[in-house]
Amino acid sequence: MVATNGYKRIVIExxxxxxxxxKVTILLDEAGKVHQTRLHIVEFRGFERxxxxxxxxxxxxxxxxxxGICPVSHHLAAAKAMDWIVGGEKLTPxxxxxxxxxxxxxxxxxxxxxxFHLCSPDLLFGFDADPAIxxxxxxxxxxxxxxxxxxxxxxxxxxxxxxxAGKKIHGTGAIPGGINKNLSxxxxxxxxxxxxxxxxxxxxxLKIAKxxxxxxxxxxxxxxxxxxxHLSLVRKDGAMDxxxxxxxxxxxxxxxxxxxxxxxxxxxYIREExxxxxxxxxxxxxxxxxxxxxxxxxxxxxxxxxxFIDSPEAEAARKEFMAVTNGKPNNISMAYHWARMIELLxxxxxxxxxxxxxxLQGKDLVVKGKRRGEGxxxxxxxxxxxxxxxxxxxxxxxxxxxxxxxxxxxxxPMNRAVRGVADEFISGRQIREGLLNRVEVVIRAYDxxxxxxxxxxxxxxxxxxxxxxxxxxxxRRSRE
Numbered sequence: 001m002v003a004t005n006g007y008k009r010i011v012i013e014x015x016x017x018x019x020x021x022x023k024v025t026i027l028l029d030e031a032g033k034v035h036q037t038r039l040h041i042v043e044f045r046g047f048e049r050x051x052x053x054x055x056x057x058x059x060x061x062x063x064x065x066x067x068g069i070c071p072v073s074h075h076l077a078a079a080k081a082m083d084w085i086v087g088g089e090k091l092t093p094x095x096x097x098x099x100x101x102x103x104x105x106x107x108x109x110x111x112x113x114x115x116f117h118l119c120s121p122d123l124l125f126g127f128d129a130d131p132a133i134x135x136x137x138x139x140x141x142x143x144x145x146x147x148x149x150x151x152x153x154x155x156x157x158x159x160x161x162x163x164x165a166g167k168k169i170h171g172t173g174a175i176p177g178g179i180n181k182n183l184s185x186x187x188x189x190x191x192x193x194x195x196x197x198x199x200x201x202x203x204x205x206l207k208i209a210k211x212x213x214x215x216x217x218x219x220x221x222x223x224x225x226x227x228x229x230h231l232s233l234v235r236k237d238g239a240m241d242x243x244x245x246x247x248x249x250x251x252x253x254x255x256x257x258x259x260x261x262x263x264x265x266x267x268x269y270i271r272e273e274x275x276x277x278x279x280x281x282x283x284x285x286x287x288x289x290x291x292x293x294x295x296x297x298x299x300x301x302x303x304x305x306x307x308f309i310d311s312p313e314a315e316a317a318r319k320e321f322m323a324v325t326n327g328k329p330n331n332i333s334m335a336y337h338w339a340r341m342i343e344l345l346x347x348x349x350x351x352x353x354x355x356x357x358x359x360l361q362g363k364d365l366v367v368k369g370k371r372r373g374e375g376x377x378x379x380x381x382x383x384x385x386x387x388x389x390x391x392x393x394x395x396x397x398x399x400x401x402x403x404x405x406x407x408x409x410x411x412x413p414m415n416r417a418v419r420g421v422a423d424e425f426i427s428g429r430q431i432r433e434g435l436l437n438r439v440e441v442v443i444r445a446y447d448x449x450x451x452x453x454x455x456x457x458x459x460x461x462x463x464x465x466x467x468x469x470x471x472x473x474x475x476r477r478s479r480e
Contacts, residue, residue: 006030007029007035008027009028010028011023011025011026012024012440015440017118017119017121018118018443018444018449022039023039024037024038024039024443025040026422032427033428034419034422034423037415038418039411039415040277041278041279041280048402050062052397052399053397053398055396055397055398056396060075060078060079060175061075063075066405068169070106070110072165072171073103073379073386075165075174076099077379077381077387077388078377078390079175079176080378081390082375083377085176085375085390087177087369087370088177088178090367091177091367093364095179095365098182098360099243100350101355102161102171104347105157105161105164105347105351106157106161106382107347107382108156108157108160108344108347109155109156109158110157111344112153112154114340114382115205115209115340115341116139116146116153116205118447120136120139120146121134121138123208123212123337124139125138127434127438128437129434134437149205152198159191160191163187166181176368177366177367179365179366180365182360182361184361188360191351191355192355195351199345199348203345206338206344209340209341210320212337212338213324213337216334222420222424223421223424223442224333225332225417225420226331226413226417227253228331229252229285229293229294230250230252230297230304231247231295231305232306232380232384233248234246234259234305234306236260238307238308239306239308239310240308242347244378244379246259246260247385248261248305249285249295250304251329252331254327254328257288263378263387264375264376266376266389268286270284270285270387271283271290272404272408273290280408281404281411282411283411294412294413295409296410296413297383297385297406297409298336298382298446298447299336299340299342300333301384302343302384303342304329305329306318309342311345311349311350312349314345321335321338321339333413333442333445334441336446337445340447373393374391375392376389381405383406383446385406386406387405388403389401407449413446414446418439418443421439421442422439425439426439
């Protein structure tokens with residue numbers, strides 16, 4: 001703890017058990033009350049600039065290098081934008097179902113990684129447990145069967161990605177207007193043999209998350225929780241759809257702000273704000289404005305915004321989830337975990353249905369139509385709604401790229417969650433590790449992918465500083 005402009009400054013760096021690099025700063029006044037909290041994203045990714053000038057067909061492969069955890073989401077969002085560019089947005093049944101299988105495999109492996117490896121130590125051992133055991137190694141030591149389930153569920157999802165995209169990480173399966181392979185009978189049978197076991201483990205994971213939430217629901221209502229808007233894609237009939245749909249936004253009490261919006265016109269509804277202390281931007285709903293128009297995305301938002309889930313076991317779980325709040329949107333931040341496991345089970349149900357679909361062995365893989373110069377692609381990534389927007393010139397080169405990543409959409413909610421937990425557990429108290437861990441716990445509820453979400457508006461300055469042997473600054477040069 002250090003003094004800054006009269007305030008005591010607490011720094012949590014790095015935020016642990018998340019993807020990417022970030023830190024939290026908390027300023028305390030003389031009475032020990034929280035004056036300010038900020039979640040800083042301290043790494044910079046420049047993909048919106050890197051891909052300018054590249055041929056558009058390279059983009060679905062290039063942009064997934066943003067991340068090694070959720071590359072499929074970027075791969076598919078970019079491919080959907082390029083479908084629009086080549087006039088191939090109406091995919092063949094084989095192409096769409098192969099992409100959907102890829103996407104559900106991605107959702108399965110990502111949700112399994114987060115729940116079992118990153119957040120389960122807090123749920124199983126408690127927020128105040130010794131950090132030496134409050135980690136995945138501790139889980140493996142005390143709950144070996146649970147650790148194996150997490151590893152095997154994730155492996156199953158990764159193998160599906162490999163079979164549909166060509167590789168487990170940074171594959172090439174989706175191309176403008178379709179895909180470059182189908183699923184062979186041999187590949188299908190490989191997945192069918194373990195299907196029932198994976199379904200059983202998915203049900204068990206859902207029960208853990210549900211039981212934890214219900215057991216602690218009274219205390220979780222105040223743990224970094226707040227009323228918020230929610231946004232996601234929904235199908236035309238209002239069902240949850242992780243791969244495709246139209247935009248719906250609702251208020252904290254469930255009233256629709258907008259509904260069935262074609263995401264090609266997302267800029268008429270969504271804007272982004274820039275703040276000086278973070279590389280991550282702050283999106284908001286244009287009609288409401290930046291002060292109150294921010295919203296949440298991801299599993300919690302998707303369960304809140306959809307009318308139903310089109311798979312029987314996940315739909316039954318959704319009804320249980322919504323019953324906690326009498327059918328109104330659930331605004332408990334820690335309920336993200338329960339919603340995430342509903343989606344994990346839904347992904348397994350959808351994988352099961354697709355594996356029995358003969359269209360996956362079809363040979364009609366690619367379509368194209370009228371060429372366009374601009375396209376937008378959206379998917380529901382594991383962490384939330386993912387926007388990819390590109391412009392392409394007559395030489396097939398990318399001239400503009402804008403990405404609004406899932407975690408970027410959750411930027412303001414995560415900052416508010418941090419402030420809420422800090423106000424409750426740090427103001428006026430003696431600072432100890434377990435209290436600081438609570439700040440990280442509420443961040444982990446959102447499963448942020450910080451490396452995906454960071455970019456900047458304008459130009460990044462180059463700064464060079466020269467120090468002598470005693471550590472004194474000798475010279476400094478900067479170039480804007």
